[in-house]
Amino acid sequence: MVADEAFDVVVIGSGMGGLAAARTIAQFGGERVLVLEQHYTLGGMTHEFSRAGRYRFGTGVHYLSADAGPFLDFMTDGRVQLQPLPDDFDMLHFPGFDFAVPSHRERFQSRLAEQFPDEARAIDRYFGAVRRAVAGLVARNVVASLPAPLRQLGLPIVERLSPATYRPLREQIDRSFRDPRLRAILTARWGLYGTPPASSAFGYHAAVPTTFFMNGTAHPVGGPKAINEITLEILGRQGVELRARQRVRRIAVERGRVRGVDVEDGVTGDRYHVRTSTVVSAGGVRNTYALLGPELRPRWARELAELPRESSAIMLFLGLDRSPAVFGPRGENHWFMPDLDDRDGVRRSLGNGVLYVSFASLNNPAARFHTVEALELVDPAAFDEWRATTGDERPDAYHRLKEELTERLLTRLEQRWPGLRDTVAFAELATPLSFETYQRSVRGSFYGLAATPERLRSPLAGPRTPVKGLVVAGQDAWGPGVVGALAGGLMAATAVLRPRQAGTMWRTIQARRPAAAPGTVWRGYLRVAQIEAVTPSIRSIRLEPMDGGPLPFTFLAGQYIKIDLPVAVEPIERSYSISSAPGAGRHVDIAVKREPNGLGSGFLHDDLEVGLALRVTGPQGEFTWNPGIDAAGGTLLLIAGGVGITPLISVLTAAADANHRGHVVLLAGYRTEDEIPFRDELEQLRSRLPGLEVVEFLTRPGEGWTGGRGRIGLEALRPYAADATRVHLCGPAPMMQDVIGLLTKLGVPRTAVRTEAFVSGGSRQTRREKAHAVALAAAEAGVDQFTIDVKDEDTAFPCAPGQTVLDAANEARFPFPQSCGEGACGTCRVRVLSGRYETDTRGLFSTEEITAGWLLACQTLPTEDLLIAS
Incomplete structure (x- = not known):
């Protein structure tokens, strides 16, 4: 046992619910918060995993509302970028007919009325019932977050005022409509919250597929990991301590109050105790009460046992060697229903139930390789015989079943999209045992407590618990899904914070986030809009905002950006000078020279395509020239070697845009004439900058060359040195080293010389290796x-x-x-x-x-x- 520690608040689980609670308690309560995660990756269902060295798969986020709302906006500081799905975002396939679900409630309602005119009035009444049921669900969840006396008083009142919220979905639909096809359409997509129509509460169905996804749908640019990374970065700035591979063994309780947690380090096997008076558990209600120890657990065993068991899923992850768009999908989701009445729910034979198929790579413009995910909700009892086994110890029968299910699901996909099977380069099937292993969810139930009327009536389904200092966060505190878990985390924080602190939190969440200040370093995705050959070895690449609007950052001439290049599963980071002028406003250009054996430049020259989104960090660098500040008297001397002219083109264009009238000299050195970039741009700049003088030097000049010959040497620099008040130098390291020495000999003050030399991720790796040595x-x-x-x-x-x-x-x-x-x-x-x-x-x-x-x-x-x- 290692030494004890102490924190104000301990959060169990790093899903969105736990992270939301951790951030808000730290930010608005000023508490020291520790987050303990049993998995080796933080982020819960927002994390991704990789396979075959190139495919990335999400684990829980397939699509979001395009208006993700203030909760997700708050958790990411407004930085998450969303790519809209096609307008008909859910395609429902029934025996004998299909139905396309549009992305807005009004169009959905109109389409239903057009196809079922005899039920038009019933459809209107149904959507009125949907609005009332959602209001009832919100009211129930808010009341469930109040102290015990108010809960006991308020929950029965909510049920009396909103009976439809608690009514089983099947009963609500059957009493509303006669046409079996219309019933089938409106009960479909229960897979978004995991409980079949016969047992699910109408309030959940009204809230999730019928309301939440009716304001447009979208996928996070960069995949779910983009949400994960932004959130974890923000928590780090709030001082929240995050630890992976830490399994909580027990929540210590004395005299009805939390006193700490006992933890096992999954790396070392050491056990330690963390003293705290407040524990926020985002591991689910069943897991939370199981951690209270044998002396307390029986108090709530009966109530937990009365809650209906949750479903789980089998999930097939596919990596393709070409885009699935060649078979027709454009990024919409597909739901395959075996029949109209869906009476069997998750009790059908494995591989033959309701099947949901998503095409994440078509909706993520940052995805370089294509993937498909197919999910079927199942009864986890089908895998009970192997529950006591782990990993590679599972018998051959289990692995044979996985192979059979993989083939069964592939056959269903092939029936819809002939030829798809031949494009599959990688396939892996996850079962309820997989989800149980990696998430520690009860029987692999990744949606939390079943979305049933019994859950709505249970006093255990909410953030408050009978134990003082113990609060539940996540899906079981509000509702299923990532955004539901996030809301549950905020409700948990509300229960922990003092009223004034909670009020500040909610006002902050609802407030509009301010735009980034000029000069602020921005990180996000830009889309490749144009690729152009500048010379045989240099490419100019234009990047634009995802929505085509103005750039989300401002920059100064001479700055650079960092770009994550998806050359493999893990991207590499490279830095590139900006060649466009600050006044461009709606795009940023870079120029990239192909380097021998260059991993980054090789990708940008050989594999980059228009439309791909790249993650950019910037602007950065002090190699800047601001015409409003730096345009003093004397000569502005710009010296470039090869592609080092890139930031100097930005400086020259900024000078022309500012109507600069001073003397500007550009000395640029190259090997041969066909390696001279930006010729057209320089010709235009000569006409716009009357004081511009350009001298180009070639070390291998051809016949007829009338410019400078050889390297930029002492005699080339001498005419300009005496009057040079500012020098910008960029090029290969040996050239820069020589020129700096020559300028010193000519009496140019070292403080007047600005230098820029970009280094690749490979160089930084070399430094890490040196540091290790x-x-x-x-x-x-x-x-x-x-x-x-x-x-x-x-x-x-x-x-x-x-x-x-x-x-x-x-x-x-x-x-x-x-x-x-x-x-x-x-x-x-x-x-x-x-x-x-x-x-x-x-x-x-x-x-x-x-x-x-x-x-x-x-x-x-x-x-x-x-x-x-x-």
Whole structure:
């Protein structure tokens, strides 16, 4: 047993319900919050998994309301981006006929009336009943979140005022309509909350498929993991501690009040106790009460046993070697119903029940490889005989059944889309035992408590519990689905927070989020709108907002963006200069040179297609020129080597847009004439900038070349050095190193020279490898810390082996000039006076400066004590 810890609040489970409770309690209550997750991945049903080195699959988010509402907007700070599904977003397939469900309630209602004119008045009455049932469900859930005396008083009143909310779905439909086809259409899609029509409460059906998805539907750009990553990043900023692979064994209770939790570390096997007076459990009602220990558990055993058992599912994950669009689907979901009355629910033979099929890759413009997911809700009892086994220990009979079910489902898909089977490159089937293993859900019931009238009447189905300090979050606190779980987390937070804090929370959730301030670093998806060859080895790529509107960020000329490139399951990050002008407003352009064996540039040249969404972070960098601030007298000298001209094109265009009248000189070096990029742009800029002088140099000039020859040397720079008040230099590292030395000889102040050198993710990986090697060597030598002394500052700070000088300075809160942190901008210049180190200068220093000890703090790893001058 490791030493005890103490937190104000412990949250069990990292699904959206648990994360929503954790964030709001930390943000509005100022509490220290610990989140414990038994799985190795945080995020619950918003996380994804990968297979075959290229396919990514979601586990629970297939589609959302296009108006995801204030809850999801709050949890992601308004940053989640949604891609609309086709207008007819759900295709229902019955024996003998199909029906397309449109994405808005008015069109849905009109389409039903057109196809069933004899039932038009009944349809109107039905949608009126839907509105009342949803209002009743909301009222019931709000009352269920109140203290016990108010719950006991209010819940019977809600049922009397809204009986349809509690009525079984089958009964409500049968009393409303005569036509069996109309009944079938309106009871379909119960798979969105997991309880068949014969036993589900009408309130849930009215709320989920009939209301929530009637404001348009959408899929998160970047997949469910986009929601996950944004949410976890925000929680980190709120100071919430998140731990994966931590299984809570018991909730400790003394005299009716929570005193802590006993936890087992899934990595080390160690057990420890966390003292707390408040536990928020997002693991489901059944799991929560099971953690209370044998002395308390029997008190609620009867009430839990009376709640109907939940369904689970089999789910087939398919990876395809081509787009499923060739067979007809455009991104809509498909529901296959074996019959009209659907009386059997989940009791049909496995593989022959109601089948839901989604095409996530058609709705996620960031998906490079295509996937299909097919889900059939089943009775988990069909797998009970193998419940006591785990993983590879399961017998051959279980694996044979999985193979048979895979073939059965593939056959059903092939019947609808002939030829689809031949495109399947990967197939894997999950069963209720899979969901139980990875989610710890009871019998694999990933929708939580069954959506039945009995659940609505149960005092256990809600955030409040009889144990003081114990609150339930997630689906069982509000309703099924990711957004339902999120709402349950907010209701749990309401029960924990003081009234004034809860009021502030709800006002904040409802408030419109402010737009990002100018210059703020933005992260999200942009769509590839245009690809153009600039030279045989350079491509210009235009990125636009997903909705075609204005850019979600502003930038200065000379800045760059980082792009996550989907070269494999895990993307690689690369940095690229912006070549377009800040005034473009609705797009951002980059230019990419193909590098030999370059993973990123190879993808952008060979595999990138118009329409693909790429995740972008930016703008970043201090290699900037602002005509309103930096347009002083003297010469603006721009020096480029090869594709290093990219940010300088942005500077020149910004100068032209600002009607700049000063002297601007561009010296650009290339190997051959056909490698000169942006020729048309430069020709236009000459006419717009009367003070522009362009001199191009070739190291391999052809016949008839009249420009400069050789490298940009001392004589090429001399005519402009004396009057140069600002120099921007960008190009290959050796070229930059030489030019910096030449400018120094010509008397150009070092402070007047701005440099830019981009580094790839591969280079950063090299630094990590170097850091690991430095740490290992120090450990073998018995060294656990270096000391960095700062000359004339009477200051020293520690540096752990494998830590950069910049990271150590930041950790010690020693003020250090910095910007990008990756060796691109040269801002964190530092001089090492003594001591040994590993470093990479990135070509941002002259040979003389390197000899004098100048280097980049963000790229320098001490291997012994250092003396530096900042």
